[in-house]
Amino acid sequence: MSNGVVSSNPDPISTDSLKVFIGYDPKEDLAYEVCNYSLSKRASIPIQVSAIKQGELRQKGVYWRERGKLESTEFSFSRFLTPYLADYKGWAMFVDCDFLYLDDIKKLADLVDDKYAVMCVQHDYTPKETTKMDGAVQTVYPRKNWSSMVLYNCGHPKNRVLTPEVVNKETGAFLHRFQWLDDDEIGEIPFVWNFLVGHNRVVDGDESTFPKAIHYTLGGPWFEQYKDCEFGDLWLSELDEYRKDSLKKAES
Known part of the structure; x- marks a missing residue:
């Protein structure tokens, strides 16, 4: 569902619209719905929201790699198909489903700079926990969580590397560390747009540290142990508001 206007224009941000791809995993269906709802209801620009569902990608023949033991979600690697799914045109955003948006996505879209191939929050993050979510193994690697929310300049020549063939065969290191790019092709976004629960902190009296998008990277309230x-x-x-709004629409 989306309160924003859906646009089919292939060059999103140049016409004040944005393609958004949200990672989907059946065990986090509620997380996806709330992420979509929180993002869409606050959007003051037209957006086109799509779920990246592994099953659908497999049926279309664009995703076929076997799931590894360390993949905590179904979109661990399929996320890197974002430029392909956007037809290598315009700007598009990928975001994990375990996000809650507290501000207008237009403010994030306004930060894009065509000189970059991708833009993201460049966390310096080494988790202390050994597990996350519902018992999934917590892995540690350079540039961890950079790929959890990415603005892709889909028309950038370097991003044409991200074909289905490459996404299906390349290593996690190559993909999650953006090794198809040079460092100066990766733009930086303020951390408040990917505020890691348990890692980032709000500084009293400093509004610039308050999250615009909360990332429940260790697990969110849709899991009993993280409620x-x-x-x-x-x-x-937000879940309560989403349910009430959905009920009203179903009754109308």
């Missing part, structure tokens, strides 16, 4: 996590109350409030 009392930091900022969990905001997610549960």
